[in-house]
Amino acid sequence: MNLQELQTLIQQGENAAVEFKALPLRPEALAREMVAFANSAGGTILLGVADDGTVLGIDGSEQLEEWAMNIARTAVIPALTVTYETVAINATWVAVVGVPKGSDKPYQTGDKYLMRVGSTNRVATQAELMRLFQMSGVFHYDTLPVANASINDLNMAALDSYFANYGFEFSKEADIARRQLLINTDILAPSGEPTIGGLLMFGINPSRYLPQAAIMFAHFNGLEIAAELIDRQEIIGTLPQQVDAAVAVMKNNLLRPSTIEGMKRKDTRQLPPDKVLREMVVNACVHRNYAIAGSRIRIFMFDDRIECISPGRLPNTVTVEKLRSGVSYASNPVLLKFMDNLRYIDRLGRGFPMIYREMQQIGKEVNVYELGEELRVVLPL
Structure with missing residues (x-):
């Protein structure tokens, strides 16, 4: 960090990514x-700066770096690797401690799990803590049983069709054998209730128990969400049904201006290929955080872009930059397994690289970024 960058951080004041600490x-x-910071998106701690931005300095302490590093290794559980450097401002030294977005969430100090919210820290709520454990891979939300649901909430015809691909005549099996097969494939929990993943893939009406498992589509006549609404649809059903319906709705709402040359029609507007639309929706459905109960996937279509907003941040080790090179992580392994078996994905990490490549071929650049507890994919039109 150079002097200008340090001055900019201080001028901005404390925020979600910057904290001042006086010694x-x-x-x-x-x-x-x-x-x-590690439990959130990472951040920077400036040692030797007061809360109001006054630079007090670190008194040239030669042991400060070792002290800070020891705290990161011994007082943070699990141990955290941080960076340390010093920058002089008006002949006064400030220590800059860089805290990364943790790769082994959740982190704790003593008996507290803390989250960064704005310019303050707060104890993680039960829902936030559950999401942190899910991101770390300690448990997967899609393997949990759905309370009050039963095997009767599963579509037997869909299960027959699925297992027929593997040589099983599911409907002809004895009840005990069918139940054990469903447990072995993570469609049923050992308690006899459908798992979240099983209900999302083979449920008769998944939204009855999982109202967050839906896609909201809206087409606006303009560039902003306040513009006139052209079309609005709620897409429910199993995940394969949601993917197919969402792609169909987007295609129906995409206008293809054209001219007639000779006896042929020629499109005058290049739009995202169908496989790009499909991959975008599949990724949102498979990788979203279903533990966020109050939020659905949203697809917004504007005159100049399509936005797909998926609840949940990227898992611990995945960044937006890594998505371009095909790095992925199974947040919902049950869903991933079944969507792979049904040929909606191939689990080779080729999805996002294909989206970037296909859009670049028509001269468009995809924008992917995290905003709060959401991942947003923007396809320009």
Whole structure:
């Protein structure tokens, strides 16, 4: 970090990614800041700067770096690797501690799991803590049983069709054998209730128990969400049904201006290929965080772009940059397995690279970014 970058951070004040700390500082106070940043999107701690941005300095302490590193290794659980550097501003030194987005979430100090919210830290709620554990791979939400649901909520015809591909006549099996097969394939939990993944793939009416498992589509006549609404649809059903319906709705709403040359029609507007639309929706359905109960996948179509907004941030080790090269992580392994078996995906990490490549071939650049607890994919039109 150079002087200009440091001055810019100080001028911006404390926020979701920057924290000021004056010295002396208690070790547990620094540990709390590290934990909160690591459990969120990462951040920067400026040692030697007061809360109001006044530069107080670090008094040239030669042991400060070792002290900060020891806190990251011993007071943060699991141990965290941070960066440390010093920058001089008006002959006064400031220590810059860089805390990455943690790759082993959730982190804790003592008995507290902390999250960064705005310019403050807060104890993670039960829902936030569950999402952190899910992101770390400690457990997967799609393997959990659906309360109050039963095997009667599964579509037997769909199960017959699925298992026929593997040589099983599901409907002709004895009840005990069918139940065990469903448990072995993660469609049923050992308790006898459908798993979240099983209900989303083979349920008669998944939204009855999982109202967040739906896609909201809206087509606006303009460039902003406040523009006139042309079309609005709620897409429900199993995930394969949602994917197929969402792609069909987008295609029906995409206008293809054309001219007649000779006896042939020639399109005058290049639009995203069908396979790009399909891959975008599949990724949203398979990788979204279903633990976020109050939010659905949203697809917004504007005059100049399509936005697909999926609840949940990228998992621990995945970044937006890594998506371009095909790095992926199974947030919902049950869903991923069945969507692969049904040929909606191939689990080779080729989805996002294909989206980028196909859009570049028509001269368009895809924009993917995280915003709060959501992942947003923007396809220009």
